[in-house]
Amino acid sequence: MVRREGEGGVFRFSSTASMAPSPRLLLFLLLLAWLCCVFVAAQTTDTLRQGESLSGAATLVSSPEAVFEAGFFAPDPKQPSRQYFGVWYHGISRRTYVWVANRASAAASAAPSVTLTNTGELRVLDGTAANGTAAAPPPPLLWSSNTSSLAAPQGGYKAVLRDTGSLEVCSDDGVLLWDSFWHPTDTILSGMRITLQAPGRGPKERMLFTSWASDTDPSPGRYALGLDPSGSGQAYIWKDGNVTYWRSGQWNGVNFIGIPWRPLYMSGFAPSHDQALGGTYYTYTATNTSLQRFIVLPNGTDICYMVKKSSQDWETVWLQPSNECEYYAACGPNAKCTALQDGKAKCTCLKGFQPKLQDQWNAGNWSQGCIRNPPLGCQINQTGDGFLPIGNIKWPDFSYWVSTVGDETGCKSACLNNCSCGAYVYTGTTGCLAWGDELIDMSELQTGTYTLNLKLPASELPGTHYPIWRIATIVSGVVLFVLAACLVLWWKRGRNIKDAIHRSWRSSTWSQQNSAMLDISQSICFDDEVEDGKSHELKVYPLDRIRAATNNFSDSNKLGEGGFGPVYMGTLPGGEEVAVKRLCRNSGQGLEEFKNEVILIAKLQHRNLVRLLGCCIQRDEKILVYEYMPNKSLDAFLFNPEKQGLLDWRKRFDIIEGIARGLLYLHRDSRLRVVHRDLKASNILLDADMHPKISDFGMARMFGGDQNQFNTNRVVGTFGYMSPEYAMEGIFSVKSDVYSFGVLLLEIITGKRAVSFHYHQDSLNIAGYAWRQWNEDKAAELIDPLIRPSCSVRQVLRCIHIALLCVQDHADERPDIYAVILMLSSDSNLPNPRPPTLMLRGREIESSKSSDKDQSHSIGTVSMTQLHGR
Incomplete structure (x- = not known):
């Protein structure tokens, strides 16, 4: 919406103590002001058409929601003559700029202009072209979209400001010629595609989000964010062109592993692949209605802002880097960085490594990192290398994808058989990733379950450096302890849960003499298949407790009934609400299915799988106790x-x-x-x-x-x-x-x-x-x-x-x-x-x-x- 503010004369009234404007004159002036407002509103538009220019205080305002505004601005109040053409949020108290056209060449004249040529090229000029004066030289060109077309389409071109913040040049028949989203400055907005190569019809150029030089100077600064040119899909911030300043880590399906505490997938980030755009790229579509943006600050910080609905001001959602360990390679190669409470870094060599320069390391200069000592077995023609899992760690840089394997066993074998492989990771989303012998940019994470399998010689693996007699003694002691514990439980409890279930399978019906309650252990511990790395305990409830929790299987507690029996809501003595599934005698699910469900679900722990809390096997009852789902x-x-x-x-x-x-x-x-x-x-x-x-x-x-x-x-x-x-x-x-x-x-x-x-x-x-x-x-x-x-x-x-x-x-x-x-x-x-x-x-x-x-x-x-x- 071009907002044309008055540029010309200003009404001046001279008054004296003895003269005052009459009421009729005041009424006339009010009417005139109202007509001016109506005229300005009628002139607003979001479009600059072919051959038109925009200058002075006139602006474009996006429609229909009026989210963004475009025009000329002076970011430094001390230098009002230095003007730039850009886009900012409309209607927010503190003006926030998201895109600048002529950021490398500020206007020096008092009246710069932007125009759309007959060939579809958007130009920012340091002045306004003189009308009707052919001999007058054209004003200096400050910036151009470089999108001239050889032949203008029927109807011509237009530049349109969208509610997404995108300034587009397109033909009247809808063919997109140029988009400001393809040529960003320092801000990532919802609707953008973060690619390695900028799309468009012109020469392919690298897409970078480059910081301002300072808070009041939009010229290109020292820091730029972009995707890894090698195609790993990681995001980097570079300093002074080619010095790596920060790295996001690999994408794991929902997030970059270097930002584990804020899932970017929930913020609207999603990966895609297009070879024309350089391979892997990311789309960003905000998942909420709040105004949200990502920006590279002049100091190199990548920060996410969101508008508070209450104050209409920006609040910080997250930022990177936020401590010294998040700076790239803070501890050098083969070392792990741990952030202390004050944000300072603490560096330690990985197991099987020692400082490369001990004196510098002791003095706090960790840039040289660590080296292997002792070497791998394959490096000295010996065998016995293995892997040490290191949990909660940001995976190193320079990984390579092993496409020839499809499971963790194959990934482990591929790294073990390659002497130059120093570590590997396998997950269902990333596949098999491997690294060379130099591991760079690793830091300890406070959250997340990211594990790196570090390759070590046999002598460095846990337990392998003990003498054989010591190992035998420890193993024998553990075996004797386990056997003694089993005997005590056998005499005290009678039989364990597995024996009870198998005994019930061998009998199609329970006889009267076997109808007494099975005397089974009160819990079963599963520790081989859990999501958080901790063992999961499955409780075994007595029937009388289940009856009390469900009010003796009252119809008022019934939640529903499926093909295998009714489900009741229950409340345990501690107040915990549970769902109790009672298998019918004539249900399609028999003892085999019951055993299947007990053993299977107890070992499957995931946020999108219902959690089994316990079970009950008593007389002819087969009952499962689940976490309660209030929305059924x-x-x-x-x-x-x-x-x-x-x-x-x-x-x-x-x-x-x-x-x-x-x-x-x-x-x-x-x-x-x-x-x-x-x-x-x-x-x-x-x-x-x-x-x-x-x-x-x-x-x-x-x-x-x-x-x-x-x-x-x-x-x-x-x-x-x-x-x-x-x-x-x-x-x-x-x-x-x-x-x-x-x-x-x-x-x-x-x-x-x-x-x-x-x-x-x-x-x-x-x-x-x-x-x-x-x-x-x-x-x-x-x-x-x-x-x-x-x-x-x-x-x-x-x-x-x-x-x-x-x-x-x-x-x-x-x-x-x-x-x-x-x-x-x-x-x-x-x-x-x-x-x-x-x-x-x-x-x-x-x-x-x-x-x-x-x-x-x-x-x-x-x-x-x-x-x-x-």
Whole structure:
């Protein structure tokens, strides 16, 4: 909106003590002032058209929200003649600049101007061109967008200021020629793409966010932030052009590991890949409505600001570097930096290393770092090298990706067999990363679970330097102690939990003489599969305590009922609320499934998996005690007309991402490699903050490290969610869960059950119906009307596209869950889905090979069919 303020005459009134303006004159002046205001408002615009100029106090104001303003400004009040053309926030008390055009060449004249030429080039001039005077020399050129086009399009060009803060030059028919987001200054705004190479039609240039020289001087300063030119995906801050000042660390899927205490994924950062932009790049889309920006300050600090709603002033969210350990290579190579309470650095050599220059090290000069002593076994033709895990550490710089391995065992072996490899890391999101023998820029982290496996000779590994007799003595003592403890527990408690469960399997019914309570231990400790590195204790509750907690399984405490039995709310003596799952005698889940769920869930600990607190096996009762989810299951919201409106698109998308991350843990990050086999809306529980947690692992199966699929003669699950190869052939894999996830994704988008499409015209299932709508360019009609006002249609359509890829007929054509997460968090191109051929009615699948023992169990709206005797 060009705001044209008065440049000309100023009304002057001379008055004396004996003369005063009449009321009629005052009324005239007020009317005139009002007309001027109306005229100024009418003249406001967000667009500078071809051939137009902007100068003086005139500005552009973005529309329709008027978030940003563009025009000339003088940042230094002591030098008002030094003017720059830029963009700043509109309507905020303290003017905040986000982009500057002529930052390297300030205007010297009193009336600089910006103009859009007939060839589509935006120019900042040190003065205003004289109208009608051909002989007059043009004013000096301070800055240009360098985007001249050979032929002007029909209708010409225009420069438009958007509500995102982007100043765009485009043709009237919508072709984008130039964008200020492609050529940033010191600020990262929502909607930007942080790339290695700036996009656009001109010569490829490196994208850098360069600080101001000072708080009042926008000329390029000493510090610049950008992506690693080698393609590692890390962000760096360089000082004076090429001196590394700070490093973000590798991206782990939700965050840079050098900033573990503030998940950038939640702030709107997401990775993508495009070779034309230099490989890996990041998109930034603010996930909240607050004004938020990242800026490189003149002192080299990368800081995130957010506007306080109460004061409309900027507050600091986080900043880097914030202590001496966050400066690049603060302790030199092969050393770990620990930040003290005052922010000072404390350096220590890694195990197996010693200071390179002892005198300098003792004097506090750590720049030379440490060197190996003793050398690796492979360096002196010996064997026995191993690895020492170092937890909570920022991974070193200069990692390389080993693409030939797909699991941690292969990654470890690859590093062990390469004498020049000094350390490795393997995770489900980063894959196999390895480092050379010099490890640079490592610091201790206060939070996070980032572990580096440091390669050491056998003599430096824990326990290997003790004499054999000492080792034998320690081992013998430990064995004797364990045996003694087991004997005491055996005589005192009778039998342990594993014996009790196996004994119950061997008996189909409990006889009267065996109906007494099993005398079992009060807790079972699992310490081999936990998320936080601590052991998880599973409690065993007596039946009388469970009865007291649930008011003797009162109907008033019942939360719901599934295919395997009712679920009750209970309150333990300490006041802890729990969910109690009581398996029915005639349920589809027998002792085998009960054992499966107890052992499996006790070892699976993840924020998106429901937590099993304990169990109870007494008489003929089989009971599981879970953490209580106050919002119950997803279907209670998604398919309830009274609660559907509580799930806007933002909440639904967060639920989608949470489910996907829970599956990623099951499929890749857990050593057990679990296939859930019964993923559906009723098995997704919601905590108090509406975070999703996958539940009900009675049907889950574990895979071996070298297994990709499994064949079963017992097909169990819920029709509508079961993949074709599993429902018809009994073959299941992690891709079976991906199919169920795709169906669940369509349910979340449509707000309708999968079974509700079974009676649709043409008898399509939800996947077939969604594909037909997508193929006919009617995918938007699938969106739940309740979320249309709150959703980004483009994002929802992308989710529908991803869901269709997940429900492909053939398992090998479906993406794995890791690829699904990348698709959800990026805007990369997606392959076209194939049309599903299995568009079946929602009836029980019949098999000519099924025996007479086939039976179907239906409770409420949940259908569960078992096929035996294949």
